[in-house]
Amino acid sequence: GENVEQHPSTLSVQEGDSAVIKCTYSDSASNYFPWYKQELGKGPQLIIDIRSNVGEKKDQRIAVTLNKTAKHFSLHITETQPEDSAVYFCAASRYSSASKIIFGSGTRLSIRP
Amino acid sequence: DTAVSQTPKYLVTQMGNDKSIKCEQNLGHDTMYWYKQDSKKFLKIMFSYNNKELIINETVPNRFSPKSPDKAHLNLHINSLELGDSAVYFCASSQAVRDRGHEQYFGPGTRLTVT
Numbered sequence: 001g002e003n004v005e006q007h008p009s010t011l012s013v014q015e016g017d018s019a020v021i022k023c024t025y026s027d028s029a030s031n032y033f034p035w036y037k038q039e040l041g042k043g044p045q046l047i048i049d050i051r052s053n054v055g056e057k058k059d060q061r062i063a064v065t066l067n068k069t070a071k072h073f074s075l076h077i078t079e080t081q082p083e084d085s086a087v088y089f090c091a092a093s094r095y096s097s098a099s100k101i102i103f104g105s106g107t108r109l110s111i112r113p
Numbered sequence: 114d115t116a117v118s119q120t121p122k123y124l125v126t127q128m129g130n131d132k133s134i135k136c137e138q139n140l141g142h143d144t145m146y147w148y149k150q151d152s153k154k155f156l157k158i159m160f161s162y163n164n165k166e167l168i169i170n171e172t173v174p175n176r177f178s179p180k181s182p183d184k185a186h187l188n189l190h191i192n193s194l195e196l197g198d199s200a201v202y203f204c205a206s207s208q209a210v211r212d213r214g215h216e217q218y219f220g221p222g223t224r225l226t227v228t
Binding site (some may be wrong): 044 | 155
């Protein structure tokens with residue numbers, strides 16, 4: 001079945017440094033790749049997404065890259081701040097609402113002051 | 114203005130009881146979902162409804178029964194609760210846009226504890 005693997009499961013970086021989270025997916029028909037941030041006691045919230053016709057997308061301090069050939073995609077956070085501490089999920093799906101979004105297992109990111 | 118709301122936020126109950134969780138979205142979306150998040154934070158889809166029609170039904174015990182009275186509501190009823198049902202349950206909604214994927218908006222979650 002469809003699967004999304006996410007690494008690392010925990011990540012601790014010094015404030016101001018960069019953080020990188022990597023994911024791989026198994027369904028070659030996936031064409032939509034969102035990233036969600038979940039803060040303590042809250043529901044996941046979309047922070048950025050990328051579609052299969054794009055290799056890279058940037059929004060201020062966060063960027064995502066997608067390698068469809070290798071079925072890899074990554075989240076990059078630069079100049080990390082304390083408020084970046086959260087659990088991050090990658091996901092993969094097809095465009096249709098009838099398709100499931102398959103989530104990765106999550107990365108707990110901690111920013112050290 | 115809450116986009117996706119769930120009630121209750123916390124639910125503590127004993128094994129064998131029947132309970133319901135309610136979800137409402139005011140975004141005008143046509144698709145709603147239920148997810149289960151276990152203690153290790155794994156997020157797993159349980160059900161999805163599109164325009165009140167069940168479109169995704171994962172391998173979930175039939176003690177779990179979703180009900181969608183209209184597009185804006187998706188409730189989850191659980192019969193004969195078991196210890197393993199303890200988790201955080203998230204409702205979400207989305208609106209598919211042709212060839213663009215569909216951002217899901219999540220509710221705040223319902224923490225269910227079965228004792």
